Amino acid sequence: MKKLGILLVILSFLISCESGKNQRVLVAANGRINNLLVVMKNSEWQGEIGDELRKFIAEPVLGLPQPEAQFEVSQVPIENYGSMFKSSRSILNIGIADKNSFTIGTDVYAAPQKIITITGKSKEDLIEMIQKNSSKIVSEFKDSDLRAVRMKILKKYWEPSTMETFKQQGFSLKIPQEYSKVEDNGEFVWYRYHLFGGNSMELMCYTIPITSDDDVNGNNIVANRDAFGKKNIPGQIEDSYMITEEAYTPHVFEVELDGKKAFETRGKWEVKGVYMAGPFLSYTVVDKANNRLVVVEGLTYAPSINKRDYMFELEAILKTLKIN
Template sequence: MRIPSDFIKTNDLQMKKITLLFCLSLILLVSCRVERATKPSATGATAELLVIMNSASYQGEAGLAVSEVFQQPIPMFLAPEPKFDLVRLPPENFVELFQSHRHILIADISDTHEKSALSIEKNVWSQPQMVIRVNAPNDSLFALILKANADAFIDHFLSVEFERIINANNRIPNQAARQTVKEKFGFEMAIPEGFFVAVEGDNFVWIRRTGVAQDLELGVLIASLPYTDPAVDFAHETIEARRDSLTRKYVPGEFDGSFMTTYPELPPQFAEINFNGHFAVEARSLWRMHNDFMGGPFINFTMVQPHNNRLLILDGFVYAPGEPKRNFMRQVEALIRSISFPEAQAQPTASP
């Protein structure tokens, strides 16, 4: 993947009740500053979920529900990869050694419980950490609760995953790249060393990381455009066409006439989301290089910048042939989610 020389920069009566009771909303408010830890650093591998559950339940309906929810394949990957890797631990073995794990699901399933209960706590024994406890009188009710709240649970666990990556990025900042993004778009982004500004254009920046010992490309594209009509600017066909326009212009392949584009045979998967407290449309699909042999997954966010009312396009993509893509995609998504917009200026009150 070469850089165009013109742009090179130098240096759901029970189910309803359960859903109503337990469905949770998540607002991911991420700071771009390094916070001083007050508890030990969380442990555990990337995307690893520690499940505290007795053997009988894990081998039955409850364990099947856990697998269906947390090991469901990530959408729009050519090769299936689970959202989380599961590690099961019996309750009697859940001692202090394991309590610092970053993602913990505690399934307290016992007929001594007269009713179900749910708690979600952050930074209980370490940080950043997310601990979700579900008390249920039987496996069936546990599974019902878990499936009713699957998306919210996943979002909570992902929030601390992104926080971990952002904290790590803030410890090794690329100050020059951060300053470029701030000057051009007016917001902060936690860009670490290893990523660099590869291309600058008119209201456009390509943040890039390349592999040293492997064939690897991680990229984040940022573009700011005039915001005219929400019915048009957030239309799915507009989002897809806009992405293709930007990548054709700024992300060429190695050969003449080659450029990045989306797969026309595979329409993106769209969702309306809460992006750090702001409305956004998310798109996921696969990209390919026209007239070249490259491709991989991408995630795209379209939103309105709160401080200047301009349309903001944030796009992350990965090229890692022969390698799992999940953890690389988490890195680029964390980079995107590290954005911190300036606080809105208070408007003066008109005198009577």
């Protein structure tokens, strides 16, 4: 009986080895979100090819009070591209080769990881390939980072079905449990994450009836936002409330969220009559089936410090929106 037990242990070990023979075990990717490793020759990085890359990878993020590049960029030459660098989260390989190509790799050396490789037969071809794929490069790295952020911060989130507003209004958002409730009254949801020194990140969700084509076409976003702030987000003194900063025109883009037409708005908020302001990001989703706009918004109050990564986290949360 003892021999049989030993035999079964050996057999199960051999089977597990056989079944795992083709499985790859990847190390955890290193590097923070919005950090990009560029692998290319020093001479090309310092020349026209590098200049072309910097036009978009170092472009400032829209809607922030102070200029912040959308990526923190590090560059290494090909000969120094060793195992430590290969486990980076986001890698952009650039070089002259025997063909023009653009390829995307996922979880090649580590996880989560995105590697984009661009080659050209000449300097001119390479610059053309970079120009042609600039939007794709940014979106691939950003989407990969958004997924990584969601995996990290949404391990524990408040169950949407327990929130009164979500139950009554028929939509939901996954809000991390690190955020605490400020308001949930059936009409709107407001959650807050406390940062250091009295700073904070805020999440708000509400709906607005569609009353005109201007609502559907995104022409009333600022007016609707200011009306909501006046009614629901009071300031510290009498007759003060949150508005869209009057001196700054928000950037509005038509996008798709939860399979529906939506408007992404990036701008600055302020409190009327009080010296208090910061960046906001909102998505206004056209829910024609229910004749309404569903609005989800994130904003940050963190004077004198960089806010790009805070706003990026809020974006990751806002994009979990689901409309019943």
